[in-house]
Amino acid sequence: MQQHDDTLRDGTSRAVLLDAFGGPEVLALKEVPEPRAGDGQIRVRVSAAGLNPMDWFMTSDAETAARFGLGLPCGFGTDYAGVVDQVGDGVSGYAVGDRVFGAALSRAVADHVVLDANGDITTGVAHPTPDGVDDRTAATLAIAGSTAAAALDVLRLGPDDTVLIGGAGGGVGVFAVQLARIAGARVIGTGSPSSAEHLRGLGAEPVAYGAGLADRVRGLGAGTVTAALDLYGTDTVHIARELGVPDDRVCTIAGQVDGVPAATGANAAPDALTEIARLVATDRLRVPVAAVYPVEEIRAAVELQAARHVRGKVVIDLHPGS
Numbered sequence: 001m002q003q004h005d006d007t008l009r010d011g012t013s014r015a016v017l018l019d020a021f022g023g024p025e026v027l028a029l030k031e032v033p034e035p036r037a038g039d040g041q042i043r044v045r046v047s048a049a050g051l052n053p054m055d056w057f058m059t060s061d062a063e064t065a066a067r068f069g070l071g072l073p074c075g076f077g078t079d080y081a082g083v084v085d086q087v088g089d090g091v092s093g094y095a096v097g098d099r100v101f102g103a104a105l106s107r108a109v110a111d112h113v114v115l116d117a118n119g120d121i122t123t124g125v126a127h128p129t130p131d132g133v134d135d136r137t138a139a140t141l142a143i144a145g146s147t148a149a150a151a152l153d154v155l156r157l158g159p160d161d162t163v164l165i166g167g168a169g170g171g172v173g174v175f176a177v178q179l180a181r182i183a184g185a186r187v188i189g190t191g192s193p194s195s196a197e198h199l200r201g202l203g204a205e206p207v208a209y210g211a212g213l214a215d216r217v218r219g220l221g222a223g224t225v226t227a228a229l230d231l232y233g234t235d236t237v238h239i240a241r242e243l244g245v246p247d248d249r250v251c252t253i254a255g256q257v258d259g260v261p262a263a264t265g266a267n268a269a270p271d272a273l274t275e276i277a278r279l280v281a282t283d284r285l286r287v288p289v290a291a292v293y294p295v296e297e298i299r300a301a302v303e304l305q306a307a308r309h310v311r312g313k314v315v316i317d318l319h320p321g322s
Helices: 053-058 062-067 142-155 171-182 193-202 213-219 235-242 272-281 295-306
Strands: 012-018 027-033 041-050 079-087 099-103 112-116 125-128 162-166 186-191 205-208 227-230 250-252 289-294 313-317
Touching (some): 012 295, 027 295, 041 142, 053 062, 053 295, 079 112, 079 142, 099 142, 125 272, 142 227, 142 250, 162 235, 171 186, 171 272, 186 193, 193 205, 205 213, 213 235, 227 235, 235 250, 295 313
Parallel strands (some): 162 186, 162 227, 186 205, 227 250
Antiparallel strands (some): 012 027, 041 079, 041 112, 041 313
């Protein structure tokens, strides 16, 4: 698995690739031809890449990969942060040396990513990294931050709301809880008993998931729960209905229930990530980084992230400090 940067041949770089779809065991760090920025493109030297559940879900089998337009050989990871080191002809708004973060669908865990300057998540997208936000943190923002923002846009939270967030301690939950609190809402977050302090630190009132959840929520003296966000599946949707929350004030991101809105990062407002990065830079929103792995240990990192018990984000280092 070892493939150190200083042993590469000229004109090559490293990328995590899959020659077959499957679990962490199929991930391999390989030497590849160094990509170049073409017309209308920029190239980013990646400092860090953040992991998301969608990364291993998309590449778990051929049928799922095809739904996302992925074929073999395939890259891995979507969130990245780094520094622009090439600017193609016809590009404005970017310069060599600019710090950026963003998303490059299933190809972010690599020494370099090439993006369309006016692209989207498929062709790659870049946002300026504000001063005060380090690259490891910036590498966690794109997918989880935009997904949380899109879901909260559905719920339209305000100071009169109490929102139940299922799976509040995970990667999207980190953002959803804090953005809901910034909107003025009271937040009740589900998690394991051992995650209670983590949830309190984010601003949520913790409650253990599982049988009897509705009664435990009532036992908090929560009054009327007015909204709910299910970040894991559909269990929280059914609890919300039991608590009397109307379907149009419930949202899912990982499951579908008839009559209940669903959100993805693609639905986020155009300025959502700029605002999230500003909140991080001004210390109004924090992103707990649960673990950092060198790229050579990508398999171990994905195993940890895929276990779905991580409190915060998992980050891969490619060029730390660059």
